[in-house]
Amino acid sequence: MSDELPIIDNMKSEILSSAAAERPSLPEVVYRELREAIMSGEFEPGRVLRQDEIARRFGVSRAPLREALPRLESEGIVSFNARHGYSVAELDPADVTEIFRLRAMIEQDAARSAATMRTAQDIDALRALLDTLVATTDAADPQAFQNWARVHFAFHRALLLPSRCSRHLKVVDSLRVEVESYMRANMSHTGVPRQSNDEHRLMFKAFRDGDGDELARLIGLHCEHTAERLLKYLAARGKSA
């Protein structure tokens, strides 16, 4: 994926990916690109992922795909069906409710630790992400919106990173990836809600001030509001379908 904001390039290895290896293996690269293609909505929910088609799209053989797909399946991002093979997982309202319930709980737990363990560098990194987030909020074209969405993902990850709770982070990442394409599809119609950035700003302040309780409270609210918007979107989509 070209054309990313420089800040994403800088933080890619630390924040966007969990593997620290500087030169990721081909299956790892294919895994990340396919995941990003699903999150961006290029491969939409329900779409059957034909291996030859994806291999052609990424210019690789089918071998690295055979490692990437089961991994994405383990993370709940694609599902496997004996007859149709792999397809992008679809969510119903009950899934969305469960995902945000788990996310709120686990993010709050990690955030409490993060707020007490964050260093001056962590605060600077989060501030840089917040500034980029705010600057790209009114993005009009689709590419700029995809950039906003990537910075948004990185912001939420950077909030929890100082907790050093690698399992919390891993679970939260895959829960977030599950809903990401729905979030982006929704926001590409509605634009980024103003409320959302106000909440990000408050979260940054609580993180900076080391106020774990306040940060946890804000994360709870943020999850609640995001879930509500997504459920509305699903309901509207169901009606128009």
Added chain:
Amino acid sequence: MSQTPPHLERLSLPEMVYRDLREAIMDGVFAPGQVLRQEDIARRFGVSRAPLREALPRLEADGVVVFNPRRGYMVTALDVDDIHEIFRLRALVEQDAARLSATQRTKEDIARAKALLDALAAQREVTDPASFAAWSKSHFAFHRALIEPAGHQRHIKIADSLRTQVEWYIRMEIALTGNTTQSLAEHRRMFQAFKAGDADKLAQLVSEHCEHTSERLIRAMNAQATRAAETAGAGKNAARPAVATPKRRVANAE
């Protein structure tokens, strides 16, 4: 080595290899920190390397193995901080699901949990790998039965994966202490709260159980490390704690 459960009809080869390998790791066939050489495993399971290349990334996603760019896949080795994190996360997820379960469980759910509790009581003397395997299966199923009525697939999946990650360490702890009486008492109380539909009580017991298990495992890891240091003389080989045979043997038997 391990057999595919008979009720699971027609699994794909990669799926079978995935389950067998996961079970072999849980059973302690491959110890934490051990490098999993693909040709060795392929030979052991009598398969080609292709299904392994699908199984290993899945086990990595489960947290059971880790990938190291230079050494390849290795069985995840845990330290004390990992144990703390795993049980902290497990307590959160299981408590949340248990609250819902306690209010939604049916008569059948209660009967199933009761049967598993009875099995745990009958299997409480763990003396060898076979009796551990039997107890372990019931134990896994019992904890799952307490949260399944909530109907939250993701909670179950996360709890399963966290439980799988510590399985080897539970085995080691039981090998040191030789019995499961303390945990059995806790399992009984959890079942009572589940049966009574007391959500708060069940959540509290689940949380305490996680805390106690975590403490026991850490004690066992420390004991094992001390023992390994003693056997290794000056301790220059004082390897990572908790890499020792889970059977009732001292570490130098290897």
